[in-house]
Amino acid sequence: MGYPENVLAKDEHVVLHRHPHWGRLTGPAVALIVLTAVAAFVAGYVNTRDWESNARNIVFLVIAAIWLLLVGWLTVWPFLNWWTTHFVLTDRRVMFRHGLVTRQGIDIPLARINSVEFRHGLIDRIFRTGTLIIESAAQGPLEFHDIPRVERVHSLLYHEVFDTLGSEESPS
Structure with missing residues (x-):
């Protein structure tokens, strides 16, 4: 299921869309x-x-x-x-939406992200899932649990943040 295009800004593109890991089911x-x-x-x-x-x-x-x-x-x-929980990375922001009756969400502009970490134990590594930790300039660390292929998401997010900033440290 793709993420609804009507929540995206003009010329904003989805880089990654994930539901929580299937292990929750x-x-x-x-x-x-x-x-x-x-x-x-x-x-x-x-x-x-x-x-x-x-x-x-x-x-x-x-x-x-x-x-x-x-x-x-x-x-x-x-x-x-599970179906209505979305972790979305675009070329401008990170979006997290969850909830069935009462919806909640957070948007983090890529330019405001200070650090990106991931954590996964042995069982998480076996099932290729983990916790993504994003620290933004406005808030303390936010933890997103049960992200499938968390290492790949971490890497993509890291690249998007540096591409957005146009930094000399860009890993390209």
Whole structure:
């Protein structure tokens, strides 16, 4: 999914667009599998009982309603939060947007960035993710967690900052 062009300034171009790492979705995927297995087991048990068909149907509806509620809360909601979280690097700024119902965001002009760091431990390195730390002139360090291929993002951001400044230190 590309980032909406209507939030970009005239002649501004997206250099990089990322959602958080897919690893954030493993918990919801496991929850979906477990909830479905439990609901199927309970429904199978109810089906073996010698109950009146109306009572059995009502119990099936209750099982389905509880399953839908839990799947929505533990699976769909985290997926939608993941889908609506954007880390965007343009040729002018860094943008971070997140939230489904209540949206929040921050824009950092490249010219105001003082330093760019990344951090990732062993597990993060295995899954090629990490934390990007940006320190701007206006604020203290901002940490962006679960950035896929954080080293590449760090490098791109570093190059964009120096290209924007037109510095003699530019690594080109």
